[in-house]
Amino acid sequence: MTHRKSLSLNWRRIPERYQLLGNECATCGAVFFPPRALCSKCRRKGTLEDKKLGGLGEVFTFTAVRSPPEGFEHQIPYVLAIVKLKEGPFITGMVTDVEPQEVSIGMPVRSVFRRISEDGKHGVINYAFKFVRA
Amino acid sequence: MRKVGIIGCGLTRFGEHWGEGFRELAGEAGLAAIGDAGLTGKEIEAIYGGNMSAGRMVGQEHIGALIADQAGLNPIPATRVEAACASGGLAVREAYISVASGLYDCVIAGGIEKMTDISTEQAATTLMGAGDQEWEMFFGATFAALYAMIARRHMHEYGTTEEQLAAVAVKNHEHGSLNEKAHFQNRITMEQALNSPKISDPLKLYDCSPISDGAAALVIASEDFIKRHKKEAVWIAASAQASDTLALHSRKSFTTLAASVEAGRQAFKQAGISVKDVDVAEVHDCFTIAELLALEDLGFAKKGEAGREIAGGRFRLGDSPTINSSGGLKACGHPVGATGVKQVIEVVDQLLCRNGKRQVSGAEVGLTHNVGGSGATCVVHVLRR
Ligand SMILES: [Zn+2]
Numbered sequence: 001m002t003h004r005k006s007l008s009l010n011w012r013r014i015p016e017r018y019q020l021l022g023n024e025c026a027t028c029g030a031v032f033f034p035p036r037a038l039c040s041k042c043r044r045k046g047t048l049e050d051k052k053l054g055g056l057g058e059v060f061t062f063t064a065v066r067s068p069p070e071g072f073e074h075q076i077p078y079v080l081a082i083v084k085l086k087e088g089p090f091i092t093g094m095v096t097d098v099e100p101q102e103v104s105i106g107m108p109v110r111s112v113f114r115r116i117s118e119d120g121k122h123g124v125i126n127y128a129f130k131f132v133r134a
Numbered sequence: 135m136r137k138v139g140i141i142g143c144g145l146t147r148f149g150e151h152w153g154e155g156f157r158e159l160a161g162e163a164g165l166a167a168i169g170d171a172g173l174t175g176k177e178i179e180a181i182y183g184g185n186m187s188a189g190r191m192v193g194q195e196h197i198g199a200l201i202a203d204q205a206g207l208n209p210i211p212a213t214r215v216e217a218a219c220a221s222g223g224l225a226v227r228e229a230y231i232s233v234a235s236g237l238y239d240c241v242i243a244g245g246i247e248k249m250t251d252i253s254t255e256q257a258a259t260t261l262m263g264a265g266d267q268e269w270e271m272f273f274g275a276t277f278a279a280l281y282a283m284i285a286r287r288h289m290h291e292y293g294t295t296e297e298q299l300a301a302v303a304v305k306n307h308e309h310g311s312l313n314e315k316a317h318f319q320n321r322i323t324m325e326q327a328l329n330s331p332k333i334s335d336p337l338k339l340y341d342c343s344p345i346s347d348g349a350a351a352l353v354i355a356s357e358d359f360i361k362r363h364k365k366e367a368v369w370i371a372a373s374a375q376a377s378d379t380l381a382l383h384s385r386k387s388f389t390t391l392a393a394s395v396e397a398g399r400q401a402f403k404q405a406g407i408s409v410k411d412v413d414v415a416e417v418h419d420c421f422t423i424a425e426l427l428a429l430e431d432l433g434f435a436k437k438g439e440a441g442r443e444i445a446g447g448r449f450r451l452g453d454s455p456t457i458n459s460s461g462g463l464k465a466c467g468h469p470v471g472a473t474g475v476k477q478v479i480e481v482v483d484q485l486l487c488r489n490g491k492r493q494v495s496g497a498e499v500g501l502t503h504n505v506g507g508s509g510a511t512c513v514v515h516v517l518r519r
Contacts, residue, residue: 010272013268013272017272034268060287061284061287062286063279063283063286063334063335063337064334065275066331066332066335067254067276067333067334068258068274068276069255069258069259069262069271069274069276070255070256070258070259072274078274080273080275080279080334082283082382082383090383090384091269091383092269092270092273092381092382092383093273094273094274105286105287105290116272116273116274117272117274126272128272128273
């Protein structure tokens with residue numbers, strides 16, 4: 001029933017997930033992460049330019065996942081959060097190197113480069129950012 | 135647009151159907167709806183079937199054709215409709231549009247999901263396909279995790295408590311105990327809910343709707359058809375739909391579903407009513423926190439107040455409005471593609487005064503609210519006698 005993901009599915013997201021590469025609308029100044037193909041405010045009048053984000057932010061909301069999806073069975077419980085990045089965008093990611101009860105709304109975090117999941121025993125190992133206490 | 139009514143309902147029991155497969159459930163609901171309408175089946179001109187993920191759940195695609203085949207309705211057109219957990223509500227809306235526009239006089243809107251043929255982990259992964267695969271699921275999000283983060287934020291902003299969330303589950307199990315089609319027909323206590331295993335903090339097992347099998351179907355017809363065939367009908371007074379960002383983190387607020395607010399606003403306007411006119415409503419309580427959001431977003435409760443209202447005993451059977459008299463997704467069960475259609479059936483049965491032990495007396499106006507994913511699709515219908 002489980003279908004192994006193709007290499008290219010995650011490979012094409014490497015610049016965004018490894019380097020926090022988002023984009024910024026030169027017309028209205030809105031910052032997008034993940035990058036968008038179209039500024040959702042200016043639409044065709046917007047001009048989007050690459051923008052590398054610093055990875056600093058704060059926990060806006062969070063949970064401790066105890067009933068995992070496939071590929072995350074060995075990590076439970078893990079803290080998943082929506083982080084408000086300093087540049088404005090909100091992003092979903094794990095908060096690591098911390099116990100669930102130590103996390104709180106407003107906690108400052110910074111991004112680090114980590115292993116995210118394994119696509120089965122013989123599949124690809126996926127890497128991207130996670131967050132740690134700043 | 136022409137006036138459109140519902141003249142027949144068919145519903146399987148919701149729960150774990152080990153003995154029946156996808157096609158048996160689809161056939162059972164469809165044939166029951168045609169029978170309830172007192173038709174032979176020859177009158178049906180098209181089928182709209184809501185289904186989220188038969189491909190991953192049972193390895194079967196091409197669901198439209200399968201349903202027409204099982205119901206013995208070839209060669210009429212049969213179309214699958216998908217909007218995650220809102221697939222059923224959207225199938226009702228597509229069927230409504232096809233009749234209101236004048237294209238057809240009599241169609242079926244159905245919904246089905248067979249979820250227990252795969253493991254819980256596989257089901258969680260499949261359901262998460264309703265979220266953002268690249269930017270939520272990739273990082274380990276599940277639906278419980280997304281709604282848990284909504285709940286945490288709601289608690290932070292409005293002081294909502296775990297006890298108030300548990301009160302939603304207690305109420306909906308109480309309603310489910312009166313529904314012989316419900317997945318769970320047992321009452322639960324506050325203590326049971328609060329002491330159930332943690333799934334994704336602060337949500338516990340009893341904050342989550344179950345993984346269920348089930349199917350539901352409606353016969354939808356034009357006013358002209360209904361009069362010509364002298365049928366009793368419940369009228370569709372409004373059908374509204376709205377969308378929002380696929381990922382939760384892209385929204386302006388995490389404590390309101392903007393698509394619910396918008397679809398609700400449009401539906402009340404179309405029907406020419408206000409929220410105070412609603413006697414009975416089925417809202418999308420995939421998690422207990424989702425019922426609080428629905429009550430606030432549709433205007434049944436003030437923003438931030440729904441938890442306190444439910445804990446204070448409001449919205450139970452006997453109160454006006456009664457919310458989720460079927461038991462909701464929580465107790466009646468949540469075969470995702472079928473849920474939106476089941477909601478309409480529950481309201482139709484209430485408006486026709488044929489709802490037995492859980493009849494809301496004198497119900498004249500009903501509402502259904504069906505959400506896809508964490509709120510990227512919302513479908514609202516208003517029904518009247
Ligand atoms: Zn712009």
